[in-house]
Amino acid sequence: MFQKQPTTRTSAAITYLEAIRAAQHKLLSDDPRVFIYGQDIADFGGAFKATKGLANEFPGRVLDSPISEDAQVGMAIGAAIEGMRPIIEMQFADFSTCGFTQIVQHAATHKWRTGVPCPIVIRLPSGGTAGAGPFHSQSMEALYAHYPGLIVMTPATVEDAYTMLLEAVEIDDPVIFCEHKYLYYHLKADGLPSTAMPAGKARVARPGRDATIATYSAMVHESLACATELASDGWEIEVIDLRTVKPLDTDTILASVSRTGRLLAVGEAFPWGGVTAEIIARVATEGFDLLDAPPMRLNAKDTPVPYHPNLWGTHRPTATSIMAAMRKLLGA
Amino acid sequence: MLQARAGLSTQPEANEDKERYLGVYRWMLLARVLEEKLAILYRGGKITGGVFLGRGQEALSAALGSALKKGDIFGPLIRDMAGRLAFGEDITDAARTYLGSRLGPMRGRDGNIHRGEPAKGYYAMISHLGAMVASVAGGLFARRLKGETGVVGATCVGDGATSTGSFHEGLNMAAVEKLPLVVIVANNQYAYSTSNARQYACEDLVQRALGYGIAGYKIDGTDPTACIETVFEAVARARAGDGPQMIVADLLRLVGHGEHDDFHYMSHALKVSPIGRDCLDVAREQLISAGWATPAHLDNLRDQASAEVENACSTALREPLPDPNQEDWCALHTRRLAEGAET
Ligand SMILES: Cc1ncc(C[n+]2csc(CCOP(=O)(O)OP(=O)(O)O)c2C)c(N)n1
Ligand SMILES: [Mg+2]
Numbered sequence: 001m002f003q004k005q006p007t008t009r010t011s012a013a014i015t016y017l018e019a020i021r022a023a024q025h026k027l028l029s030d031d032p033r034v035f036i037y038g039q040d041i042a043d044f045g046g047a048f049k050a051t052k053g054l055a056n057e058f059p060g061r062v063l064d065s066p067i068s069e070d071a072q073v074g075m076a077i078g079a080a081i082e083g084m085r086p087i088i089e090m091q092f093a094d095f096s097t098c099g100f101t102q103i104v105q106h107a108a109t110h111k112w113r114t115g116v117p118c119p120i121v122i123r124l125p126s127g128g129t130a131g132a133g134p135f136h137s138q139s140m141e142a143l144y145a146h147y148p149g150l151i152v153m154t155p156a157t158v159e160d161a162y163t164m165l166l167e168a169v170e171i172d173d174p175v176i177f178c179e180h181k182y183l184y185y186h187l188k189a190d191g192l193p194s195t196a197m198p199a200g201k202a203r204v205a206r207p208g209r210d211a212t213i214a215t216y217s218a219m220v221h222e223s224l225a226c227a228t229e230l231a232s233d234g235w236e237i238e239v240i241d242l243r244t245v246k247p248l249d250t251d252t253i254l255a256s257v258s259r260t261g262r263l264l265a266v267g268e269a270f271p272w273g274g275v276t277a278e279i280i281a282r283v284a285t286e287g288f289d290l291l292d293a294p295p296m297r298l299n300a301k302d303t304p305v306p307y308h309p310n311l312w313g314t315h316r317p318t319a320t321s322i323m324a325a326m327r328k329l330l331g332a
Numbered sequence: 333m334l335q336a337r338a339g340l341s342t343q344p345e346a347n348e349d350k351e352r353y354l355g356v357y358r359w360m361l362l363a364r365v366l367e368e369k370l371a372i373l374y375r376g377g378k379i380t381g382g383v384f385l386g387r388g389q390e391a392l393s394a395a396l397g398s399a400l401k402k403g404d405i406f407g408p409l410i411r412d413m414a415g416r417l418a419f420g421e422d423i424t425d426a427a428r429t430y431l432g433s434r435l436g437p438m439r440g441r442d443g444n445i446h447r448g449e450p451a452k453g454y455y456a457m458i459s460h461l462g463a464m465v466a467s468v469a470g471g472l473f474a475r476r477l478k479g480e481t482g483v484v485g486a487t488c489v490g491d492g493a494t495s496t497g498s499f500h501e502g503l504n505m506a507a508v509e510k511l512p513l514v515v516i517v518a519n520n521q522y523a524y525s526t527s528n529a530r531q532y533a534c535e536d537l538v539q540r541a542l543g544y545g546i547a548g549y550k551i552d553g554t555d556p557t558a559c560i561e562t563v564f565e566a567v568a569r570a571r572a573g574d575g576p577q578m579i580v581a582d583l584l585r586l587v588g589h590g591e592h593d594d595f596h597y598m599s600h601a602l603k604v605s606p607i608g609r610d611c612l613d614v615a616r617e618q619l620i621s622a623g624w625a626t627p628a629h630l631d632n633l634r635d636q637a638s639a640e641v642e643n644a645c646s647t648a649l650r651e652p653l654p655d656p657n658q659e660d661w662c663a664l665h666t667r668r669l670a671e672g673a674e675t
Binding site: 039040042043044047064065066067068069070071092094095097098130131132133134135136272301302303304306307308309310311313314315 | 379380381382432438440441442443444446458459460461492493495496497498523524525526530531532597653654655656659661662663671
């Protein structure tokens with residue numbers, strides 16, 4: 001676990017993106033083993049500015065890499081074996097497929113095969129934004145969660161973006177850190193937290209008693225908007241923010257379903273398999289008796305992520321489509 | 333290793349020279365004017381998503397598009413508006429893809445530079461850099477298997493893309509298969525903000541050709557004459573069966589990586605160096621000093637280009653946008669195997 005730090009209160013609001021930057025700043029300050037390697041992250045501060053100013057403040061530890069995702073991850077693995085704590089920034093999650101071999105074949109298997117852990121963190125700017133198209137919008141958590149040996153984090157709040165990244169580096173295993181681009185600038189908090197729930201624990205983002213939405217990342221906010229809307233009709237929807245999708249906090253989901261009897265799993269990724277399927281499978285096998293209605297899932301459509309906002313807005317779940325699914329689930 | 337420019341008797345007659353140059357120039361100009369318009373539309377909020385321009389790279393790109401023939405294969409990249417148009421892309425389709433028209437080749441499913449018409453040999457790039465090298469090689473492989481001869485395939489990459497595994501694997505494979513592949517490396521000295529010093533350590537990227545066992549050429553990408561001569565020669569050699577050809581052209585991106593980028597990181601020394609020249613200015617001078625065009629003629633060409641661009645953009649702007657309710661949400665060709673919408 002990372003050390004609990006005194007609250008850093010800032011008068012101005014801090015965004016999700018700034019929280020990620022602040023976490024990396026703290027990591028570089030506190031832990032000499034940490035370095036960051038990625039495209040355009042040094043003087044330029046990254047495509048999204050998640051490392052703005054860090055190269056200047058920590059010379060030689062925030063480095064521009066060639067456009068070589070496979071080698072970037074491979075070099076992080078070697079560095080981790082030698083005791084370092086590398087953070088790899090992918091410019092977009094989508095490009096991590098070019099480093100897929102090193103991530104899922106090498107990093108993920110290393111501890112199990114050799115007994116030597118492989119503590120690397122791979123930051124994936126994930127998820128859709130308007131006009132980003134098929135190759136700058138993907139949500140890849142399910143792909144990585146599929147492989148034994150990886151931890152997959154999907155923070156939905158400014159606070160979690162900060163504390164979970166700190167914890168990701170502390171953890172002695174490879175962590176895929178899925179940070180949502182849609183939340184980068186939109187999401188703000190008053191300050192950074194001094195305490196945090198540990199990784200692997202889900203959070204009740206909104207309590208309710210009529211139905212449970214289990215979700216993560218940007219879809220937490222769409223789900224909360226849906227819950228707020230349905231509250232005006234008298235429905236009390238509980239929203240569970242999974243925080244990490246691997247490990248998946250089945251206990252918190254089951255506890256919620258035991259209160260509500262109804263479950264909708266929502267995710268932004270493609271529909272086949274994936275996190276929502278895993279949630280449903282677990283509740284169906286471990287908590288079937290808790291269900292008052294067949295569980296439902298809502299995902300993106302089974303096509304690549306479309307470019308045009310008109311299509312994209314329908315491709316991914318939104319508060320509106322979650323609401324429609326929820327009304328069906330409630331029989332309302 | 334480095335091929336001399338002369339050699340193959342592809343030197344056209346003087347009049348052919350002039351026509352070829354003027355042809356290339358028209359594509360350069362059309363691309364420039366279209367991209368200027370797209371930048372304005374982007375700033376006016378008419379384009380969602382990124383706008384990535386090829387300003388400064390038009391001579392190289394247009395030379396390639398012009399050197400290819402109908403029936404060839406072209407896999408352009410980010411900064412190839414000029415080459416795309418020269419290869420035969422309908423300018424309205426280019427505008428449609430940026431403006432999201434449902435009638436464009438990508439139907440709003442993909443946008444900006446991610447467009448093509450593969451059935452016409454015009455492949456639609458994915459973002460993942462380097463990926464098109466092997467795919468264009470594969471197209472050529474198929475043509476060979478089908479018994480087609482005299483076909484050339486070409487693709488473009490930037491300095492940054494040469495660092496990808498895909499670039500290396502694709503080029504090595506094309507060399508092993510001795511495919512008629514032309515790879516143009518537009519070395520604009522930066523990959524987004526990253527300068528070449530952080531991208532590769534060889535003295536010059538053209539040295540890579542030696543490692544792959546293919547022909548390598550080095551040119552000044554701001555010099556349209558050099559671009560035309562070398563690109564046409566490389567394409568002719570590939571067509572003649574000499575295997576993969578790699579051209580490395582030094583130049584500078586005269587815009588940001590995308591229109592969102594102010595490229596403050598770009599070195600002033602490079603901007604004022606010879607590779608910081610604007611190839612359109614160079615072309616104008618070369619055309620006038622060769623006596624192939626008058627200033628009035630060139631101004632007239634610009635007016636024609638402007639009219640064409642206005643027409644294309646206003647057409648695309650009037651067209652229907654994609655409609656999610658009419659959209660065919662099926663990613664498969666084999667429809668009987670398509671699953672329904674998600675539950
Ligand atoms: C495999 C991969 N990694 C990262 C990116 C993100 N990206 C898009 S363009 C670019 C820079 C490309 O530089 P270069 O190849 O030199 O082409 P230029 O933009 O200079 O024309 C990067 C890093 C990508 N498209 N593909
Ligand atoms: Mg470049």
